[in-house]
Amino acid sequence: MKRVVITGAGTINALGHDVDSTLDAMREGHCGIGPLEFRDVERLAIRIGGQVKGFAAEAEFNRQQMVLYDRFTQFTLMAARQAIAQSGLEFSGELAARAGVVLGTAGGGVSTWDDNYRAVYEEGKNRVHPFVVPKLMTNAATSHVSMAYNLKGPSFTVSTACASSNHAMGQAFHLVRSGAAPVMIAGGSESMLCFGGIKAWEGLRVMSRDACRPFSANRNGMVQGEGAGVFVFEEYEHARARGADIMAEISGFAMTSDASDIVMPSKQGAAHAMAGALRDGAIDATEVGYINAHGTGTAANDKTECMAVADVFGHHADKLMISSTKSMHGHLIGATGAVELLACIMALRDGVIAPTIGYEEFDPECALDVVPNAAREAKVDVVLSNAFAFGGLNAVLALRRI
Amino acid sequence: MDVRTKVIEIIAEQAVLEPSDVTMDSTLADLGIDSLGMVESIFAIEEAFDISVPFNANAPNESDFDISSVATIVAGVEKLIAEQKT
Numbered sequence: 001m002k003r004v005v006i007t008g009a010g011t012i013n014a015l016g017h018d019v020d021s022t023l024d025a026m027r028e029g030h031c032g033i034g035p036l037e038f039r040d041v042e043r044l045a046i047r048i049g050g051q052v053k054g055f056a057a058e059a060e061f062n063r064q065q066m067v068l069y070d071r072f073t074q075f076t077l078m079a080a081r082q083a084i085a086q087s088g089l090e091f092s093g094e095l096a097a098r099a100g101v102v103l104g105t106a107g108g109g110v111s112t113w114d115d116n117y118r119a120v121y122e123e124g125k126n127r128v129h130p131f132v133v134p135k136l137m138t139n140a141a142t143s144h145v146s147m148a149y150n151l152k153g154p155s156f157t158v159s160t161a162c163a164s165s166n167h168a169m170g171q172a173f174h175l176v177r178s179g180a181a182p183v184m185i186a187g188g189s190e191s192m193l194c195f196g197g198i199k200a201w202e203g204l205r206v207m208s209r210d211a212c213r214p215f216s217a218n219r220n221g222m223v224q225g226e227g228a229g230v231f232v233f234e235e236y237e238h239a240r241a242r243g244a245d246i247m248a249e250i251s252g253f254a255m256t257s258d259a260s261d262i263v264m265p266s267k268q269g270a271a272h273a274m275a276g277a278l279r280d281g282a283i284d285a286t287e288v289g290y291i292n293a294h295g296t297g298t299a300a301n302d303k304t305e306c307m308a309v310a311d312v313f314g315h316h317a318d319k320l321m322i323s324s325t326k327s328m329h330g331h332l333i334g335a336t337g338a339v340e341l342l343a344c345i346m347a348l349r350d351g352v353i354a355p356t357i358g359y360e361e362f363d364p365e366c367a368l369d370v371v372p373n374a375a376r377e378a379k380v381d382v383v384l385s386n387a388f389a390f391g392g393l394n395a396v397l398a399l400r401r402i
Numbered sequence: 403m404d405v406r407t408k409v410i411e412i413i414a415e416q417a418v419l420e421p422s423d424v425t426m427d428s429t430l431a432d433l434g435i436d437s438l439g440m441v442e443s444i445f446a447i448e449e450a451f452d453i454s455v456p457f458n459a460n461a462p463n464e465s466d467f468d469i470s471s472v473a474t475i476v477a478g479v480e481k482l483i484a485e486q487k488t
Contacts, residue, residue: 205441205459221460299460
């Protein structure tokens with residue numbers, strides 16, 4: 001089996017338009033959640049979110065590109081550009097033939113669906129733009145990355161709701177580890193912050209109207225975010241041979257399914273996924289210093305996740321740190337694991353643990369060190385990144401300092 | 403149809419019971435309605451009476467709308483109709 005390392009990272013999200021600004025914001029415990037700005041927002045009960053502000057797509061893409069790029073594709077291409085530039089890789093010949101792209105998204109081109117349904121239903125138009133389908137399809141972003149960078153190996157999109165990008169990065173990890181591809185572009189993107197996207201979530205009554213406060217006794221729901229995180233996963237010897245700057249090693253990955261409920265999380269499914277990632281990476285539980293939690297800020301997730309951590313880690317659960325950066329960037333749904341992987345890299349590489357902000361009240365059902373409100377300096381060797389999706393589909397990545 | 407009869411009909415349908423099996427002191431848990439069923443019942447109530455019910459599944463006990471029994475739900479709906487339909 002090959003070893004797999006990360007040699008490039010890129011992002012755009014509510015905290016920043018690149019990795020450095022995002023990590024600075026996490027270090028400072030900055031909150032990227034604020035009033036949503038889009039058409040008909042006044043008809044929503046939920047009016048806050050982690051929206052990407054100050055992003056002028058027209059300045060980045062030409063007219064021909066704009067008619068094909070939904071916002072989730074725009075985010076993906078911005079993040080991919082940063083990640084691939086950082087890696088220093090250029091794709092040609094044998095490398096181009098074997099390298100591919102695996103990205104996660106839950107909804108794909110949600111605002112393209114929204115805009116065009118509005119046109120035909122509300123405005124009564126009988127004609128839509130010819131590129132609606134290639135713009136909204138969930139694999140659009142993956143395909144545009146493959147085209148932009150000449151990646152001709154295995155490429156596909158993974159859609160498992162809130163675990164999409166962890167599942168995607170896990171697939172990319174497997175492809176590199178098995179030797180099937182020397183390099184994979186991996187991560188995820190989401191952009192559901194439009195009237196129809198939020199209206200649908202509102203119906204479930206799990207959204208907070210004021211803040212995302214994971215693990216806090218007074219938490220009252222999730223807050224949605226948007227954006228993308230994209231990484232370059234590279235085979236270790238390939239990266240070393242060319243003198244690449246290695247950010248971290250991906251050492252384990254596991255997936256489980258609760259097989260129980262379409263929305264309620266299960267302690268057992270989450271615990272098995274974490275334990276599986278440790279086993280896969282030959283990691284002793286006591287080596288884990290930090291867990292980037294799924295930590296949605298809902299009543300159900302946070303207590304279930306804490307119970308699962310206690311089950312897997314036993315006494316060590318009281319020594320490790322666990323935080324939810326969703327408190328800062330919101331829940332990016334299918335992209336969330338990708339943006340949260342940045343906090344894992346910061347913990348390993350920079351020795352800075354991102355905080356859980358908005359933490360106000362101790363909850364005996366979440367009695368772990370949740371790194372409340374302020375970042376902390378700590379040297380950690382191994383971290384986990386949790387993602388537990390609606391539908392009971394769980395995916396956990398384990399990373400090691402290198 | 404009065405509020406009480408309609409609310410019982412909605413809850414009975416959700417619980418897959420006859421309306422006669424639903425009593426005013428039944429709780430939703432007694433009737434086998436889980437959190438997802440609760441959210442669906444509230445949606446049906448909003449549609450039936452054209453009202454908006456303040457309810458957050460994360461903090462059901464802190465919502466203004468008391469869902470502890472069929473009787474409290476009926477009382478809550480009557481109050482919301484009075485507030486929102488005048």
